[in-house]
Amino acid sequence: MGTDQLDNTSDSFMPGRRKSGKKRLLGFALVVLVGMGGAYFWFQGDEEVEETEPLIRIAEIGDIENTIAATGTLKPFETVEVGAQVSGQLVRLYVEAGDEVEAGDLLAEIDASQQQQRVESSRASLAGQEALLESRMSALELARANADRQRRLMAEDATSQQDFDNAMNQLASAQASLIQTQRQIDQSRASLAIEEQELEYTRIVAPISGTVVSLSMTEGRTLNASQQAPTILTIADLTEMTVQAEISEADIARLSTGMEVYFTTLGGGNRRWNSELRQILPQPVIENNVVLYTGLFDVDNNDGALLPEMTAQVYFVTSAARDVLTVPIGALTFLEGGPASAGAGFSQAMSAQAGNLPGNRPGGIVRPEAGAGRPALGDGSINREQLRAGPAAGGRRNRLATVQVQNNDGTITEQEIMVGLTSRVAAEVVTGLQAGDQVIAGVLQGDVSGIDRDQIRNALRGGFR
Structure with a gap:
């Protein structure tokens, strides 16, 4: 077959191909138009059947209030760190964390052998000085009698001046010795009182009534109280708590002492604790260039529902109608x-x-x-x-x-x-x-099975562009 025949054959197929492409294009356009028309009528029909209520x-009757929110931390109203005032080995602990104690209860004991020996030594020294005082008093009486005799003899010109002067000197010396001994006894008594007090310090007693919240030492630990008193345990009165609220500097001008405040806790459910703002500390706390002031208020905790270091969501009531x-x-x-x-x-x-x-x-x-x-x-x-x-x-x-x-x-x-x-x-x-x-x-x-119609419309309209 020649080249001209091949060209003629190819040209004979071109009209058919063009017709097939046009049909496909028309079909695609028809599908798009039908889809857009259906979407339009769906939107319109949706708006027509949508119900408005x-x-x-x-x-x-209820309460209205405007509040300033803050975050706070619960602290015991009164906390005492109980330490050791004398050095020695901690031989006995009588309490554990969580125990309730009363003021004066025995909490712990420190080895008291050295303090006991010092007390006994001071008592013996004091007893010797008291015996010496008796001797000094007898010597004073003798010197006073000798001085009186020399005065009588001197008046009768029956003694020498030297004997008279010696008698007067012995009297003055006896008086000075007696006074010195009395002062030594006073000093010894004071030293004995100190030694007895240090002996008493080996018995650690509760300074307040409350709860033992933590133990810092264990039995057998050697305590060195020469420079700083080591803390043995901590007692807190949990019947009253203090909330330390962190207040933004933007809200501080709207707060004042005595205003109503309440708070909730993470584990307290819907329970509210009510109080009044007691104090705003003037020194702020700056964290990451954020200035926060500390507001303090107290709340009763007789039921023990509040514990130290709990997080409180605090609300200061700026205005309210009940x-x-x-x-x-x-x-x-x-x-x-x-x-x-x-x-x-x-x-x-x-x-x-x-x-x-x-x-x-x-x-x-x-x-x-x-x-x-x-x-x-x-x-x-x-x-x-x-x-x-x-x-x-x-x-x-x-x-x-x-x-x-x-x-x-x-x-x-x-x-x-x-x-x-x-x-x-x-x-x-x-x-x-x-x-x-x-x-x-x-x-x-109304909605379409919980789907936001506006979102559907916006999404579909964006797809048709």
Whole structure:
């Protein structure tokens, strides 16, 4: 077959190949269009069937508080390190860690043989000096009698001047010897008291009542107390504990002594220990260029639930309202230039979705009519002039706000209220609501088997680009 014939044969196959490629391209484009259209209708249908429901919360009596959090460590209120004041071998320990002791109880004994010998030597020396004192007193009496005789003889000119002077000198010498001996006896008695005290120091007794929290020495250990008293054991009074809280320098200006404080522990569950701030130490602790001040407060521990070195999560209460009517902060929309809140966004969402709420009558959110049982907006029940006059009880300034209330018939009522103390999650209702009222704190939207629809949409839309 020639070259021209081969060229003709190849050209005859080209139209078929072009047609096959076009069909494949058209098929692929059709599949993409169908997929995109199906996704679009799935999204639209999903939004149409998605149900919108109000997030209902009940106005109830509770507590509101604003706190400053800190981390603390538990320490015994009183701790004593019991040491040895004399050197020697520790021959006996009568307690173990965890034992309860009373003040004066015998805790340990040190070998007292050397101290006992010193005491006996001092007593013997003192006895000899006391005997010498008797001799000095007799010599003084003799010298005094001889001096009196020489005075009489001198008056009668019956003795020499030398004999008279010798008698006077012997009297003065006897008096000096007696005084010297008395002073030596006083010194010996003092030395004996020291020796007896050192002998008593070989018996280690409890200085306070408490718990033996640690033992630093064991029986048979030689103690050297010549330069520094070695610690044998530590006793702590665990019936009262002190919390040392680490406070950031950013929060220190908001704290003051006497303010309410409470703490929890890792193993204490929901139990709270309440107290008052006793002291803030002026010297800070600087760690890694972080300045921390130490706050101290005490708490009773009669049940023994708290132990030394436990970690405490501390909360200093800067403001609080107890047993007041509360609602979620997200349910509020503040008026008169008050701070914005999540309630504003929720109110807008509820207004837009009012027609879709179950049981809601046409027209969406309504205002209460006269005699509806609650004060209506602008009916004079909330005194705005009084609100502007100054802070409420406890130094808190009240603010006006509105809240969405769901009635028993399913209708939504916008209600004006007076708000007292607020926290990050709740607000105190001074007037305008009653306990048990149902307020709307937001909007609940359906989901797809717990999957976030917005995440799915964003992911799929990114894939179509």
